[in-house]
Amino acid sequence: MRIAITPPLKFLEKLRRVLLLLLLLGNLSAALACTGTPQVSEITVFNADRAFRDLEYQVQLGPRIPGSSAHEQVRAWLISINKQSGWEMEAQSVIYQGNEIHNIIAKREIDQHLPWIIIGAHYDSRIIADRDPLPENRSKPVPGANDGASGVAVLNEIARILPADLQVNIWLVYFDAEDNGSMPGGEWILGSRAFVEKLKGTPDAVIVVDMVADRDLNIYIEQNSNEDLAAEVWSVAKSLGYEDTFINQPKYHIIDDHIPFIQAGIPAIDIIDFEYRYWHTVSDTVDKVSADSLGIVGRVVVAWLLEKYGEDN
Numbered sequence: 001m002r003i004a005i006t007p008p009l010k011f012l013e014k015l016r017r018v019l020l021l022l023l024l025l026g027n028l029s030a031a032l033a034c035t036g037t038p039q040v041s042e043i044t045v046f047n048a049d050r051a052f053r054d055l056e057y058q059v060q061l062g063p064r065i066p067g068s069s070a071h072e073q074v075r076a077w078l079i080s081i082n083k084q085s086g087w088e089m090e091a092q093s094v095i096y097q098g099n100e101i102h103n104i105i106a107k108r109e110i111d112q113h114l115p116w117i118i119i120g121a122h123y124d125s126r127i128i129a130d131r132d133p134l135p136e137n138r139s140k141p142v143p144g145a146n147d148g149a150s151g152v153a154v155l156n157e158i159a160r161i162l163p164a165d166l167q168v169n170i171w172l173v174y175f176d177a178e179d180n181g182s183m184p185g186g187e188w189i190l191g192s193r194a195f196v197e198k199l200k201g202t203p204d205a206v207i208v209v210d211m212v213a214d215r216d217l218n219i220y221i222e223q224n225s226n227e228d229l230a231a232e233v234w235s236v237a238k239s240l241g242y243e244d245t246f247i248n249q250p251k252y253h254i255i256d257d258h259i260p261f262i263q264a265g266i267p268a269i270d271i272i273d274f275e276y277r278y279w280h281t282v283s284d285t286v287d288k289v290s291a292d293s294l295g296i297v298g299r300v301v302v303a304w305l306l307e308k309y310g311e312d313n
């Protein structure tokens, strides 16, 4: 494990430099977006509107229930668009506890001696809206605008804009079968469990994003998460002025795709807004979520990566 706490002064000083660059170059992001893989010297900005279009696309495909054609289509789409962004793609298909699991992995490997970071999100959506207030809706599928599509949208946009010369190996992992627990033959977080079981080597840190597009975004420190890593990320969020969204208080213990990593001794956090009233209902739809929220979370994750693995480090 290589997560070290940077001394606060050095940390803030470096972060200020990153922020300055982000501000100076913010208006160039659109121009740079179409010029191929960006370098650290031409930092691009997380484009929240483009990320939001990815969210809308997934919802429009229909519920991404394992075994459905929308589930298959989203996998093909993820492989295609991330290839276009210059990432090496792997489709990991395994049978895990009797379930067919299809994780999609985007890899950017620079040098095996450098640190290795995983950013993850689940792409499946829940087969039944079992928390819907109306009993007649509880056998219907969840549209998964926030619960599923939002994390994927953040990863896709990170894939587009992340500078290629960061001093780190990065995998973006789209987990299957996170959200079909509590059903006959179903369990939670199957995709990430299967992934960690097959994992060779030890990533230095894992950040999972899930349910990050609520219009009223409130992200507390999830209490199963690695404390040091959470402190770093929440500190970056504060420096970006997002302390009202990334609330620096522990709240909730959540079973999400970070858990198999933590159980394997790998530092991992879950960035999740668990105060979403449409969670596991048929109302988890595009009108309940926003590009601004995706942008906040995306910028925080990118700023953390730049701060730790940018050219000055």
Ligand SMILES: [Zn+2]
Pocket (backbone or CB within 6 Å): 126, 147, 179, 280
């Ligand atoms: Zn869910």
